[in-house]
Amino acid sequence: MKTKEIILDVQNLSVSFDDNKIIGDLSFSVKKGEVIAIVGPNGAGKSVLFRALTGLVPHLGKIDWRPGLKINYIPQKFGVEKDFPITVKEFLQLKSKDHGSIMSALSAVGLKAKSSDYDEHHVEHHLLNQRMGWLSGGQLQRVLIAWALLDNPDVLLFDEPTAGIDIGGEETIYNLLKKLNDEISLTVLVISHDLNIVYKYANNVLCLNKEKICFGPPKDVLDRQALIELYGSEAGFYAHKHHN
């Protein structure tokens, strides 16, 4: 671990909508520079947890972010509809008008080589002037990460970054998040459905099914018992496997 400083401390967090308990009595903490994966079945409260962490839904309990952190959140299903008329450039410019910053964010996510005139032209034509809705799933996720990087965040909350991406592309997105985590000490909290990926990339995993089932390094805490508890039945143990 690069440093042991705790930047997020969650104690006894509960979220309810109309008497419906979505998350109950959840406690965990995150240290600077960690990659935390959140796993759990559908309806387990994973996205709601992110919304609570970013102050979007009312909650009980304590959520303490270290003061002065820049936290960026990429919501789930940020799918831009195919016919929504906005180009990649316009989208990125909603956050920063500075061409240099945009170019360096694009190279950080691997959409642009470090420096080459040809490449600059290529990026302008084939990426920046394209409609967001025309991008492939993998390209869109990279653009979203570039958007998130534009104002130099300390923490990135990413809800299902690989939804709608094929397995090869999925691995690349996680490689990218890991690379950013290494290079700029970005703390990453990511909701994932793929346990293989979680094993490979996360320092800690939070298993959530309305309440905390497990929390700790994946190798230690993601045992058979935890998975059965998490996904409800023995059959659920295999729920994360891909068959396509």
Add this chain to the structure above:
Amino acid sequence: MNDLYLQLTVAILIGIGAGYLGSFMVLRRMSLVGDALSHVALPGIALALIWNFNPFFGAFAALFLAVLGIWALERKTELPSETLVGIFFTVSLAAGLLLTPEPELLEVLFGDISKISGIDLLITAASFTAIIAILTFIKRGLTISTLSKDLARSMNIPVDKINLIFLVMVSLIVALGLKVSGTLLMGSLVIIPAAAAKNISVSISKYIFFAALFGGLSSIGGIFAGEFLSIPAGPAIVLVSGLIFLVTLAIRTQKV
């Protein structure tokens, strides 16, 4: 000012404003709201006619109350407002139909731009300037919250406030446009130019530009058609915008 020029100026300003606002209405999937919203103005106009004050103010007051209702509902439930629109707006139309004095009914329903006055031009020009200025000011927040409300909120963009300002601007343009195309047709002047622009635009800047342009062109086409073919200008404007939509649809189909 010559009557035709007066009509043209007012109609063009309203067409451009309606197109600009409509571009966001369409992206926010509020086409139906835009169309039905204009019906709410009817009881307001009726009361203005009965109590003898400028119908613009009656219409704007009624529309303002309606958008406050939509806004509060959206905030509370996050549900699309279609059901409310379906019930509340048609009920207002029915009430307005009964309240409106018979001689004025046709004019209120379909507009009559030939009755426009210098005062209307003043009100229109001032409102148009305000709409363009305010919309330009909130455009960034409006665009981000249209893409994703959560994303906007996590960036500390005041989503609810922006949404309310936007809806008030929509009620303002609809109230202005009632003289031009009436309570039944004004909504389409907000929606059709934007829908046409969406057919042919890759970027949001071009989309907004074309929506405003098509709004203005529809007004010009409709006013001249009204003048030379001796038909009411309101329906003619809507027909021209419909024609522009068909042309853009053909261009889009060719591209695909």
